[in-house]
Amino acid sequence: MRIEPMLLKRVNALPQGNNFIYERKWDGGRMIAYVKQGRVKIFTRQGNIVSHKFPEIADELAKLPDCILDGEIVVLKDDKSDFRAYQRRVMMENPFQIKLLAKTIPATYVIFDIIQLGDMDLKYYTLMERKETLDKLLGNGNTFIKPIIYYETPDFLLQKANSIEGIVAKRKDSVYESGKRSGAWVKYRFIKEAIVEAIDFEETPSGIVAIDEKGNRITINGKQAEDVKKAIIENGKIQIEINYMEKTIGGRYRFPSFKRMVIK
Incomplete structure (x- = not known):
């Protein structure tokens, strides 16, 4: 059964307080990744399988134990997400070109949540409990898969307003509400x-x-x-x-x- 990603509610002002963490909003494609016995399926929000279009990411995910992950596939250039380069990757159908682009325009799966690990359903754990599990699973990550960096205040991210798309604020005690836009996760965009x-x-x-x-x-x-x-x-x-x-x-x-x- 395919899991729908938890959705973000758009806000005009960032929520403040000790019960929130803040993450950079990346500009790429939201993806749910399934890893089972070394096999990988990566789904877009629309339910399309794109694992074959990002072989460099799929190969790294295949090394993990069985899990379901939520994150964003981006193409990074000088620490900025290049949406046009991402579009080129995700729209490519030619197998030879896919293999070539994986080397010349490599993508990264920035992972911000873990929904399941082995047989353990983590949806009803708090966000910070899931973050702890994710950090233990991935460590610092590598070029192709890495956990997202989060902050206790938005100050650092606000200073980068000219170079990033926006900020995501999440309640520390939020459970994973598949397919819902409950307001526990919100996005604030720089225009x-x-x-x-x-x-x-x-x-x-x-x-x-x-x-x-x-x-x-x-x-x-x-x-x-x-x-x-x-x-x-x-x-x-x-x-x-x-x-x-x-x-x-x-x-x-x-x-x-x-x-x-x-x-x-």
């Missing part, structure tokens, strides 16, 4: 900004979806939607400022949101 040129739009019940030259779709509501629509109709285009999380391989913005029109 990037860009200026794009909207050249078209589609109307919606509450406003418009502006479309830029690369096909990015930005939802705009209320009076601002009317202003952007009018500018596109009259001038054929309008520059708008957006917030976004990351760029994809094709230059698209992940999770773009409208901020304002750019008035020259």
Whole structure:
């Protein structure tokens, strides 16, 4: 039976207090890994098996005792997670290219939880009890599999706002709630900004979806939607400022949101 990952609730302010730990939010793919008698299956959140696409990770996981792990597969460059490089890895289907990319663009499985060890179901253990079990299992890890580093306060991670995607805060006493977004785990994202040129739009019940030259779709509501629509109709285009999380391989913005029109 496949286990759904525990989900993160998005917040606009980090929770504070002694009952939380703080982890770096990596920008890659959330994965549940199953290890049984040296065989490895790695599942995406959508339930797709991608073990064969990350042989360098699967080979290391195969050395572990039977377990079920939760973590993020990332491609690291200068301690930053490169989402476009991760996309290239996870989208590759050609076996020869997969083998080549495992050497030229190696990935890392950053593991932040353990759900089962042998026959022992750990879901109802506290987070810190599971962390202790994970640390004993992995030690410091290696290039391809490693436990996530966590902190008692968010101060260090807040200082890295320009180089990381965000911060995850987790209650120390949280159990593993498979498939649920209970609020025991929350994510706080650092936002990037860009200026794009909207050249078209589609109307919606509450406003418009502006479309830029690369096909990015930005939802705009209320009076601002009317202003952007009018500018596109009259001038054929309008520059708008957006917030976004990351760029994809094709230059698209992940999770773009409208901020304002750019008035020259």
